Amino acid sequence: NAGVTQTPKFRILKIGQSMTLQCTQDMNHNYMYWYRQDPGMGLKLIYYSVGAGITDKGEVPNGYNVSRSTTEDFPLRLELAAPSQTSVYFCAEGAGDEQFFGPGTRLTVL
Amino acid sequence: AQSVAQPEDQVNVAEGNPLTVKCTYSVSGNPYLFWYVQYPNRGLQFLLKYITGDNLVKGSYGFEAEFNKSQTSFHLKKPSALVSDSALYFCAVRDYRRGNNRLAFGKGNQVVVIP
Numbered sequence: 001n002a003g004v005t006q007t008p009k010f011r012i013l014k015i016g017q018s019m020t021l022q023c024t025q026d027m028n029h030n031y032m033y034w035y036r037q038d039p040g041m042g043l044k045l046i047y048y049s050v051g052a053g054i055t056d057k058g059e060v061p062n063g064y065n066v067s068r069s070t071t072e073d074f075p076l077r078l079e080l081a082a083p084s085q086t087s088v089y090f091c092a093e094g095a096g097d098e099q100f101f102g103p104g105t106r107l108t109v110l
Numbered sequence: 111a112q113s114v115a116q117p118e119d120q121v122n123v124a125e126g127n128p129l130t131v132k133c134t135y136s137v138s139g140n141p142y143l144f145w146y147v148q149y150p151n152r153g154l155q156f157l158l159k160y161i162t163g164d165n166l167v168k169g170s171y172g173f174e175a176e177f178n179k180s181q182t183s184f185h186l187k188k189p190s191a192l193v194s195d196s197a198l199y200f201c202a203v204r205d206y207r208r209g210n211n212r213l214a215f216g217k218g219n220q221v222v223v224i225p
Contacts, residue, residue, distance in 0.1 A: 042200065043154075058212070090153055092153075097211075098159070099156070100156070101154045
């Protein structure tokens, strides 16, 4: 099993552009999460999902959207990129106490 | 809200010496506590967790953590540090009040093991 895969690994966007960060898991777990990691700030939860068709906001949802049409996929959408969204984005999944993280997407907005 | 604090930014330790990474928690109810490690350019990896039971929890790669209720602490320890232990370490607590297996993470501690 590959666990959690994220694409792309790196991306540079111009202000106002949009993009989708892809996340796929092959563990058939219900819970999935999107975090952003900024230096010295730890991880902040953007959105999470408890199963297909169910999503909810985390701590920092503004400027982002998600969908969960299948158990496997949990894409994160940025509609109007802003410099404040420059960060490293991690997708995670879990079935109980532990969360399993993908390798991350490093996004720069210029 | 449930939260954890990691008071130090960076921990420097000589190879072979004991390593301690500090974490204190603030929760209502019973704490479910976790430690994760992040190696450069990688996602976080689970190290260990405390749910109930023994206050000393053993985890991956020779790490252990001691739960201390009176001091509201959950410090991560390793008796003899390796250069390969150099990484970013995160303490986390399950945030039940927000529901659904959410974790609240500390800001992280950079550990540098000096050869």
